[in-house]
Amino acid sequence: MSRPFEILGLQQIAVGAASKEPLRKLWVDMLGLAPSGHFVSEKENVDEDIVLLGSGPFQVEVDLMQPLDPARSPRVDQPALNHVGLWVDNLALAVEWLTAQGVRFAPGGIRKGASGHDIAFLHPKANEAFPIAGAGVLIELVQAPPEVIAAYRRGV
Template identity: 70%
Template sequence: MPGKFHCPKHRSQAVSSTSRPFKVLGVQQIAVGGLDKAKLRRFWVDTLGLTFSHSYTSEKENVDEDICEAGEGPLKVEVDLMQPIDPDKKPRVNEPALNHVGLWIDDLPAAVEWLTAQGVRFTPGGIRPGAAGHDITFIHPKGNEEFPIGSEGVLVELVQAPQEVIDAFATIARAG
């Protein structure tokens, strides 16, 4: 749909933050992948001291992951250690090793609607429950003709923040 978007190259300069109906609150997670999550755990848990929380497996997503945490309370950050169930199938959660970054969003449906109108390309699947129980969606790493704005090579997960996370970030903002 050529001509649908006004100068997407300079979109970030043209949009004021007051017109954006959502806010990115902070980092919810980072996800790293490898062929052997035991090696990942050795580094992230045994060496760095992150806390193991639980495991998650999805045949559809070709992932066997350990969900670990840094920090405490509503501001803790997940570090997902992922290995493919079948290294010969897609998606290959180990390529690239930094698989994706998750961001807390205060109003996920409003964010998706607004970002779509700006020309942002999302991956298939829409808003759906994620491994940690929060609603999620992903911004595609690359734009295309119909939706020219991608996340420039990094898969970005948008995560609906629960009220306790929204409140915690609001408290920090007021104190600052």
Template identity: 65%
Template sequence: MSDARPFRILGIQQIAIGGEDKVRLRSLWVDLLGFTFKDTYVSERENVNEDICAIGQGAYEVEVDLMQPVDIAKKPAVHQTPLNHIGLWVDNLQIAHDWLSSKGLRFAPGGIRKGAAGHDIIFIHPKGNDEFPFGGEGVLIELVQAPPDIIQALSS
């Protein structure tokens, strides 16, 4: 893997935490820890009902997405494990995807698409396989296309 990486990871965009009851999660993260509630996102297809909360401002804002399943009996089971995934800002998502794939990194099904916060996203699969031997080593990792202002602020 000696090729120069043609993209940069700029910073943490989000951390997603799952539970059976997001009301309890919101009590902890908003009421007790002081994060700001921003919005709610619901997707039957993704089996998620999440509150988007944040701390910080501008390029230094970090989301904490508090997720519960729409239907606890369906997949994906966003409440298992409690630390669902971590999201990383990337300066060029398509180039990152193409380069990482060529190096054997496995991505989860679904490809590049719009995420809950409106940014283009893609997920690195937690586990590698025969075709793509590298994965997130047990962690689901979301790569998030950073908008120009975030790229500029975090490139300094």
């Protein structure tokens, strides 16, 4: 099976809790990841701190998330491992090809993510129309910038 795109590597993991404080205590204070940014979205019901692991083009973002309103959906803390993000070299081709193969995407299509990259989410659950999905895992495809694509292809 020939794919018109390549998954390059891990871009991010997102973890959630009712409060970000225990997450910051672990990931920043205990493990030493570097705080990098903050993102809030009423639509996505999320208050998120962005911390970084590693450096350069292979740097991995760890999103520490809590719901803005725990009484409404989506609940970014359920499940606690909210999603995994993967760098892709051509997001538009990946979405088109995967959809044609029967992969289910979450509503919203391709859009800007919290870090400014174009993103699309594979739905965690399959359905009759789209029998292939994340098998319980929400997977974010993230358009890699040119320098990340080049670094992964060089293996540096």
